[in-house]
Amino acid sequence: MLTGPYYPRSFTILVIVAMGVLIVPLASGLINAVHVLQGVADTQRQFTRTSLAITRDVRQIAESVSQLQRTAGQYHLLQDAEFAPALRTRYDELQTLLARLDGELVDAPARTTLDAFGTRSRTLYRQLQPGAFLDSARFNALDPVFDALHGDARSLLAEADAAVQSELQALEATVQATRQRLIVLALALIPLTLLLAAVFSWMINRPIKQLKASIQQLGQADLRPLQAISGPQDIVELGREIDWLRQRLQALEEQKLRFLRHVSHELKTPLASLREGVALLGDELAGSLNARQRSIVAIMDSASRDLQKRIEDLIRYSGMMRDATLRPAAPHALADVLAGALARQRLALDARGFQVETQLNAPTVHCDRSQLETVLDNLLSNAIKFSPEGGHILVKSEPLDAAVAVWVCDQGEGIPEAERSRVFEPFFQGARQPASTVKGSGLGLSIVRESLLAAGGSIEVVDCPPWSTCFRLTWPMPQ
Structure with missing residues (x-):
């Protein structure tokens, strides 16, 4: 029983590692999703x-052109020098807006319109700048230039809106791509997590199943060497303790069987002498006997x-425990074997007025x-x-799939549900013992079970109304 190279020394550490490894892909996926979503949110902000600033500045340019035209008209048409600072201020505001838009606009058509607007506005201002007043005719001659600036402002607004719409579509495409990326990430993490969970579940359940199989083997009185347990060191140590328990049970079982054999053989000799003496007395060889x-x-x-029957049961049971090999099987007529068993029980059957009913639908048992x-002797004696x-008493047989089933039923008080799993244990005595008979050894049903197990069959207590107690036996058919 060795610790596998992929197992830690402790089962607790294995569980902690499993939880940690399962958390890693989920946590990394969550962190990546948060990072991606944060990038999308920053891009959206x-x-x-930017779109709000562009829209605001473009609209302010159109308003600034109108203010520049109005201030220039006040300065030149009224020929009032006090409007000179205002004219310079309106022009500076317009240039400031143009410079700010120059850093915001990235769309090529919008930048072309912006450059043309800047060139036209600077050319116009050289004609309008304070210094020499323009008369009405010369000032009005500049109206087409102002109209062109207004037209450029409207074009710039339309192109800016188009650029914003283009950026919005690009942002939507980015969001869609991000959504698909997160879906792909989630779909990749799910099988990965399930795979890791399956691997660690196998690593955790494997030694537990091995321990369970070892305990079940001991519970079935199977004292053969146990399956090697691989896993964390503490589980392997537990497996060694279970194997030590198996060895102790095996030693105790061998001691018990030796004791049974010795006691049985030691009792047979004085019992034979006792029975011979009783027979001599019964034959009146030592003198005539009165009625008492x-x-x-x-x-x-x-x-x-x-007493002889009990000793023979002990010898038979110890022999079965010592040699449980499968004996050669042959087809036998169930009616003939049953007739022999009934003949051996005839005195007891007649003395108590029993009737035996037979329904042998499967006539042959292999x-x-x-x-x-x-x-049959033990089950009839028990009934x-x-x-x-x-x-x-009912004895019936039925053919099953690859087997023959035999039922032996009686009309006694029945076996309590709590005792049905124990009636086949050696020396077990049920709570419902008849008061009119001598208490048995408790080996009859154990001998029946061992005989059937040696033949590859089985026995169980079943409900079969109106009979109170019914044993069902199965013998496998030859393939």
């Missing part, structure tokens, strides 16, 4: 300021037989005959033990 003595001998014989006999006097 600059465009707004025969009753005592019968009780001793029954108790020794029950299995080891001894395992099938063991399964006889837990059913009321004069009850019915």
